[in-house]
Amino acid sequence: MKELRETVKSLLTEGKVDLVIGWEKGTMPGASTPVFIDTAEKADSLIFDSTCRNNLSVYFTKDRRELAKDDKKIGVVVKGCDSRSLVLNITEKQIDREKVTIIGVPCNGVLDMKKVTGKVDGKEILEFTDDGERVTVKGREFEQTFPLDEVISDSCVTCVRRDAVEHDLFIGEAREPGSDENAYVEVEEFEKLDSGERWARMEQEYSACIRCYACRNVCPSCYCNVCFVDQNDPQWIGKSPEITDTMIFHIIRNLHVAGRCVECGACERACPMDIKLLLLNRKVAKEVRDRFGSVTGTGLENKPAMADFKEDENQDFIMG
Amino acid sequence: MIRIEKERIDEFIRTLMETRAVYAPALDGKNTMFAPVEDPAGIDHNIFNTDKSPKEIFFPHSEVLFEYEGEEIKKVERDVRPIVVWGLRGCDARSLRLLDKVFGSAWQKPGNDMFEDPYWKEKYDDAIIFGTACNEPRSTCFCNWFGSGPHDDAGMDVKVVDTEEAFILDPVSEKGKKFIGSLKGWAEATKKDLATIKAVREKAEGLMGEAFGMEGIAEKMADLFFKPVWDDIGAKCVNCGACAFICSTCHCFDVQDEGKKGKKGKRIRIWDTCMFPLFTKEASGHNPRDMSKDRLRQRFMHKFSYFISNYDEHLCTGCGRCVSVCPVNLDIRDVVRAVMTSEA
Numbered sequence: 001m002k003e004l005r006e007t008v009k010s011l012l013t014e015g016k017v018d019l020v021i022g023w024e025k026g027t028m029p030g031a032s033t034p035v036f037i038d039t040a041e042k043a044d045s046l047i048f049d050s051t052c053r054n055n056l057s058v059y060f061t062k063d064r065r066e067l068a069k070d071d072k073k074i075g076v077v078v079k080g081c082d083s084r085s086l087v088l089n090i091t092e093k094q095i096d097r098e099k100v101t102i103i104g105v106p107c108n109g110v111l112d113m114k115k116v117t118g119k120v121d122g123k124e125i126l127e128f129t130d131d132g133e134r135v136t137v138k139g140r141e142f143e144q145t146f147p148l149d150e151v152i153s154d155s156c157v158t159c160v161r162r163d164a165v166e167h168d169l170f171i172g173e174a175r176e177p178g179s180d181e182n183a184y185v186e187v188e189e190f191e192k193l194d195s196g197e198r199w200a201r202m203e204q205e206y207s208a209c210i211r212c213y214a215c216r217n218v219c220p221s222c223y224c225n226v227c228f229v230d231q232n233d234p235q236w237i238g239k240s241p242e243i244t245d246t247m248i249f250h251i252i253r254n255l256h257v258a259g260r261c262v263e264c265g266a267c268e269r270a271c272p273m274d275i276k277l278l279l280l281n282r283k284v285a286k287e288v289r290d291r292f293g294s295v296t297g298t299g300l301e302n303k304p305a306m307a308d309f310k311e312d313e314n315q316d317f318i319m320g
Numbered sequence: 321m322i323r324i325e326k327e328r329i330d331e332f333i334r335t336l337m338e339t340r341a342v343y344a345p346a347l348d349g350k351n352t353m354f355a356p357v358e359d360p361a362g363i364d365h366n367i368f369n370t371d372k373s374p375k376e377i378f379f380p381h382s383e384v385l386f387e388y389e390g391e392e393i394k395k396v397e398r399d400v401r402p403i404v405v406w407g408l409r410g411c412d413a414r415s416l417r418l419l420d421k422v423f424g425s426a427w428q429k430p431g432n433d434m435f436e437d438p439y440w441k442e443k444y445d446d447a448i449i450f451g452t453a454c455n456e457p458r459s460t461c462f463c464n465w466f467g468s469g470p471h472d473d474a475g476m477d478v479k480v481v482d483t484e485e486a487f488i489l490d491p492v493s494e495k496g497k498k499f500i501g502s503l504k505g506w507a508e509a510t511k512k513d514l515a516t517i518k519a520v521r522e523k524a525e526g527l528m529g530e531a532f533g534m535e536g537i538a539e540k541m542a543d544l545f546f547k548p549v550w551d552d553i554g555a556k557c558v559n560c561g562a563c564a565f566i567c568s569t570c571h572c573f574d575v576q577d578e579g580k581k582g583k584k585g586k587r588i589r590i591w592d593t594c595m596f597p598l599f600t601k602e603a604s605g606h607n608p609r610d611m612s613k614d615r616l617r618q619r620f621m622h623k624f625s626y627f628i629s630n631y632d633e634h635l636c637t638g639c640g641r642c643v644s645v646c647p648v649n650l651d652i653r654d655v656v657r658a659v660m661t662s663e664a
Contacts, residue, residue: 026649026651027643027649027651027653027654028459028460028643028644028649028651029459031649032649033556033648033649033650033651034555034556034648035556036555036556054647054648058558059556062558062559062612114350124456124458124459126459140456204349207349208348208349208350208351210372210381210562210565210566211561211565212560212561212562212564212565212566213560213561213596214558214560214561214562214645214647216560217558217559217560217647218558218560218647218648226597230596230597230598231598232598232601238576238578239382239574239576239590239592240381240382240576240578240588240590241381241382242382266647269647270558270560270562270647272371272562272565272566272645273350273351273371274350274351
């Protein structure tokens, strides 16, 4: 934490950046909140631990694009997945690589708070600490410690690129990516179901959706100027939380981010209804990897799979 | 005050179910909400604030106003039984009363002929609200900022206190008194019960954080409308509608026709929120609240300024749901603090 703060302070005082986007302690135990640091004094509030659940790359897209106007140089603190979002946004010409300073931090996975409260039978947590390997929670008349690995988000469990794939600075030592051979176990289980069972499973998940679009709004890959659900002339989709329309929203969003989703899981963590949104995204990511040999956001020289064409790539879906 | 021993609560709920549609906290999938009771044994009396707010009992997310076929308008068949809500927390009971100011007849400003909403009234007016006092408020609770507290009974017809041994039912409103008076076969609360209630109430109040002074917030917010404080507050907001849709008092809606235009279909009203860009987009394409911070400001102005001008109350009861669900932990309490400590 100290090194992160000092790094940010010197970036600001040396004028290398005008602003740094990071996380600070939130208002609830186990919560962090995004923070915009524009003076060295403010850098003392910066933190990085398992509570840093947001993908901060989102602040470069949508109408927060103003952040990157006026030739402002912006620093951003990133986990592995967040750095992949930046890479995607850079390859899609949404961010100018020259204007962004990428500060990598070593990630051991971020919390799934539902898993944490599940560990203590839903009792209210009043204090939370994380030493990087174990988390301790305290409430009225209880205290419990458990391995961080048991309460991290599903997306972190299978993650093989925990540290920034692209960075200007790294706090500590960046680890090399692992093998993604077994990264899609739950997708493979899902694939074994027949189409009726798969549909029923998705319907069951999405029936809880309240159409708040938190999943879309926290997603750095979801940055259309006007989303199709926000159009009313023509209106593409019904607005009520009726299952047909809800499924259309999720499936279209899913396809819009095909080959662009970095599987960070920010959508799932943002969902107030705890919908397992990542399953379909990961199914598509697996298809993209297997068909086109492309893993989103892993290199500035790689175009996103759907924006690229190679003569020798798999075309069996067209040629039959 | 009557006393219902814990082992007889299902029996009591069943008597309610004889003539009324009873709603109570339930787990549906992974989330808790108020659902129609089919079997009293399925009610979880220990659920704290439900994930989804109870406003949807009276103001559903999507409500069919009428159906049409050509020129013909058809009224939608409804469950006409009066509604009973069991297990509502004090903050939510007060939220319903606030919504009744908007949709119902609870509030008529002199000289202002406010309209009444028949869809709300036909459900809310005959409803009996059994509110459960909170014995263990959470760290996200801030009802005391609004002069309320964990054992406040405002907006309830009958206040229910869980004393571990029994539920003590204390009628609050005329409607509640009439209803409790009509019941037979239940014991009166004992002196010991009253002493327990006093003790749990004091304990609950002691668990609340310190109340923040809200005095003058309406004027203060209005003065700050164009000030940069909103840039600071709004910077991290990602502009989703999670806060508004789980909010117990947000009540904006859209009206749409679903079906074939002019042929057969239904007219529905659906929750909408000022956080969405389409909410204020004009036919010309111009959007007066174009940027996300404009929309965020609107939501808080409505809660703490406009609603006070119109109805003399804050449009927030401190239930803390938005604090829990906001994906970026933009805490409504921090917004209030930032506004109240800003220079106009």
